[in-house]
Amino acid sequence: MDPAQIAGILKQGAVPTSWYLALSAVLFVIGVAGFVLRRNIITVFMCIELMLNAVNLSFIAFAHEHKQVSGHLFAFFVMVVAAAEAAVGLAIILTVFRNRSTLNIDEIDSLKN
């Protein structure tokens, strides 16, 4: 994409849908990076939420693209599932912390070997 094209977009006042998709991709990659790099189990969990949000953004961008409300509903279901996941996940994290008093995922490895 050359600068002239970008200037045209800025003048026209409309954002290409692909920009939203690119933003979604960037967010997803950030989430993956955090998921791989971080050792705190809560932060890892938050990176999963970040990935889910990235996916939601592309769902809604496509809903706008096709002028249909279905994409919004997928995003809505993702949110609901994320809420359920957070409830159970945080309960598990609490239990793990009570039993092992650590949040470092490298140290929670009693199933290894």
Next chain:
Amino acid sequence: MEFLVITGVKLALILFIFMTALAYLQWVERKVIAHVQVRMGPSRVGPHGLLQPLADVIKLITKEGVLPPHVNKFYYLAAPFFAVFMALISISIIPFGTDITIPAMTIGGTTFGPYRTMMELADINVGILLVLALSSMGVYGIALAGWSSNNKYALLGGLRSSAQMISYELPLSLAIAAPLLTAGSLSLRTIADTQQGFYLGFIPHWAIFQFPAPQIFSFIIFMIAAFAETNRIPFDLPEAENELVAGFHVEYSSMSFAAFFMAEYANMVTVCSVATLLFLGGWHPLFPASLGSNFIAPLLLAGCGAVCLYHGLHPARPFDRYTLPAFAVIFFGLAGLMAFPPTVPILMPIFWFLAKLLFLLFLFVWIRATLPRFRYDQLMGFAWKFLFPVALVNLLITGFLVALAS
């Protein structure tokens, strides 16, 4: 351009009136509680302590802001800002009257207007959801304040407040959902406008009386949950003095301490405005204009003026001879304004809205002066075992009645 100017004027007006009202709400609360407890209340600064809020503000501004060494500095300083920001921003979507039209006028050869504008900053079609979103974001301010203070009392207060606000948000949302079923819209202005009119010529069409599903139980559930959401007695566990010293704001002083109080009062005003709009018909009067509802305001204000004048003529204290007649003149002026025909269609909705709002705010103060505090397990048990099921059943019955009627 025109839009920007009008919005700027409205913004300045609302900000000024709202900030002054917040300061005076504190005065009203202290006075009302004092009179409930047969005391005088603030009475030194100005006549009847009317300048007390000003003195408080000056005191709080000039006080030294202490930054304790053991706190997490960034979040400690950011938390009160966050709390007050989230509390103040929701007033921008509260409509408090019908639209007004400023007639066209010619100044120096150029004609301005006519301008037509709504009595609110923004009318958005998901307004009620935005209020909910902002109130749920307000938890962060309190939770962060408690956590960053690095103090066990503050931390307990912050934890309590976040648990309490998450719990009471559910019955609050369910209680809001029930009148939305009859209103069929999420815009606050539209919701208030569906409550226009009267049954049999005198029973108002407000949501709490509305056919087919009177929302009286939703209103009660909403008010109970609202007390918990704003951390007011009997649900002020996050700042329970006898258990937690002062809860989440124990380490705060000066303006950041005042910010939490401002946030609390702003939240009270917002919650009461939402209750007025959703359940009490917004700016629609209690009885129709044909029965003389337009004369209530001037009569009330003129009555206040007459009482002031009488006591000014028979002064109990020496300075009453000058202060009370001055108040009488102000009251008579307001009464004249309320009775002046061109201003009636603009002022009457605002009067009715403010009357309902002030009644609900008085309820908050009244209950603070009357009820003791809950125990923490009672608080949680009440939310989950009583309020939540009742709100669900209420929503279900409302849904059935609306479906049967349609």
Next chain:
Amino acid sequence: MDPLFFLLFAFITVACGVNVVLQKHPISSALSLVAVMASLAVLYLLLGAEFLAMAQMIVYAGAIMVLFVFVIMLLNAGTEATRGRSWTATIFGIPAILILIGALAYFMQTGMPQLGSVKFGDFRGGGAYQVGYALFTEYLLPFEVTSVLILIAIVGAIVLARKELD
């Protein structure tokens, strides 16, 4: 106005997203994630999804993230212990991530040339009425299934928490 809003909030989203990963303390990460969600809600508004934007604020930022913050405060988890990172990981990892991001953005950009553009107000089908209507007609089965899922989640969370009490 549209591109300006998009660029501003896209920048906030990406900056706070990076901050989620880089911050050492979980509370900082959680608050950055809240900022990501709030700016995503603004982007949803630009895309005409007003109901979803508010649901994002209420459910994600207002409920799920409060739960995260609550748990972090409850556990009083300190900063993450850093271990000496290997130089090879730093040298190859950061460029690799940048290349991955760039490649993804590039293929998004070039692979879908037939995509249209987004202008605020083009799509008005994202209101509460439309979402609710679709939810209770076309998507009734998924809706009921998620309600069962939530019930299971509630029961699971209570079972996990009850084990603590015994």
